[in-house]
Amino acid sequence: MPSQTILTVTLNLALDVTYHLDEVQRFGSNRVREVSAQAGGKGVNVSRTLAALGHDTLVTGLAGGPTGQAATAELTASGLTARLLGIAGESRRTVAVVEQRAGDATSYLEPGPTVTPAEWQSFLALYRSLLADTGVVVLSGSLPAGLPPDAYRTLGELARDRQIPVLLDAEGPALLHGLAAHPTLVKPNQHELAATTGTEDPHEGARRLRALGATSVAASLGPNGLIATTPTGTWHATPPTRVPGNPTGAGDAAVAALAIGLLHGTPWPDRLRQAVALSAATVLTPQAGHFDAETYARLPDLVEISQLT
Numbered sequence: 380m381p382s383q384t385i386l387t388v389t390l391n392l393a394l395d396v397t398y399h400l401d402e403v404q405r406f407g408s409n410r411v412r413e414v415s416a417q418a419g420g421k422g423v424n425v426s427r428t429l430a431a432l433g434h435d436t437l438v439t440g441l442a443g444g445p446t447g448q449a450a451t452a453e454l455t456a457s458g459l460t461a462r463l464l465g466i467a468g469e470s471r472r473t474v475a476v477v478e479q480r481a482g483d484a485t486s487y488l489e490p491g492p493t494v495t496p497a498e499w500q501s502f503l504a505l506y507r508s509l510l511a512d513t514g515v516v517v518l519s520g521s522l523p524a525g526l527p528p529d530a531y532r533t534l535g536e537l538a539r540d541r542q543i544p545v546l547l548d549a550e551g552p553a554l555l556h557g558l559a560a561h562p563t564l565v566k567p568n569q570h571e572l573a574a575t576t577g578t579e580d581p582h583e584g585a586r587r588l589r590a591l592g593a594t595s596v597a598a599s600l601g602p603n604g605l606i607a608t609t610p611t612g613t614w615h616a617t618p619p620t621r622v623p624g625n626p627t628g629a630g631d632a633a634v635a636a637l638a639i640g641l642l643h644g645t646p647w648p649d650r651l652r653q654a655v656a657l658s659a660a661t662v663l664t665p666q667a668g669h670f671d672a673e674t675y676a677r678l679p680d681l682v683e684i685s686q687l688t
């Protein structure tokens with residue numbers, strides 16, 4: 380039986396710090412009402428969501444210094460399984476400032492460590508060994524300095540050589556290089572898609588990504604849901620209402636649902652229904668990688684799906 384494990388790769392692991400306050404006073408002193416910290420980086424959030432849904436998932440990536448240790452310790456304490464390569468550089472922190480009044484958040488993302496060529500080679504050896512028991516690979520997030528710009532192409536090709544479907548969630552040069560590995564699915568958000576393809580029209584942007592190598596593209600449009608452009612058709616999935624809260628990690632929740640769809644070969648309309656519902660249920664919770672179970676149970680039936688082609 381093929382492996383059911385979804386392997387998530389987080390090359391730029393983070394300790395995600397979340398500040399909660401009513402409203403930010405720009406250029407003033409802001410007293411934070413509540414602080415929380417947990418391991419993050421896009422792949423980690425994807426695995427956290429998958430594990431909460433009861434799926435087999437393994438986190439891999441690079442971790443260094445006291446921040447990397449704190450993130451790794453939190454992963455373990457959360458019950459996630461991780462095989463991270465230790466590196467000399469210090470892993471980064473990110474800060475998400477959630478403003479209750481606006482029902483939205485602002486993120487500050489540190490650049491992260493510089494990775495040496497020897498560390499990258501060691502990671503490739505670890506990754507190759509993990510592919511032996513992997514059903515789907517998720518490559519997501521920014522690349523730390525020192526890594527080759529085509530790092531996702533290399534990782535994607537190693538997976539494809541073993542007939543393992545690849546889901547890529549990146550932006551800019553990391554995404555463009557990664558397309559050369561012909562990923563099964565690419566999931567940019569609207570801004571990443573526009574910045575990478577040079578067009579504001581998400582349909583045209585998705586078409587360009589497919590022309591450059593992606594088999595399918597699912598672009599998240601924030602509160603307007605998701606569009607999927609695939610070899611068998613194009614769909615738009617819209618949530619019933621705008622959900623206020625912390626949108627950090629909503630895209631990662633969509634990736635988790637889409638990865639499950641890839642693993643099981645679920646029909647596209649159902650994949651999109653699950654992805655939009657899980658994304659919205661994530662916005663309702665204070666931290667990335669967590670979702671409101673009651674909302675997730677209720678929303679899929681309320682997501683509107685229209686087939687465009």
Ligand SMILES: O=P(O)(O)OC[C@H]1O[C@](O)(CO)[C@@H](O)[C@H]1O
Nearest residue numbers: 393419420421473520521628667
């Ligand atoms: O890897 P990046 O693209 O820099 O994004 C990292 C950040 O994005 C998030 O995963 C949210 O999507 C945060 O948890 C934070 O770690």
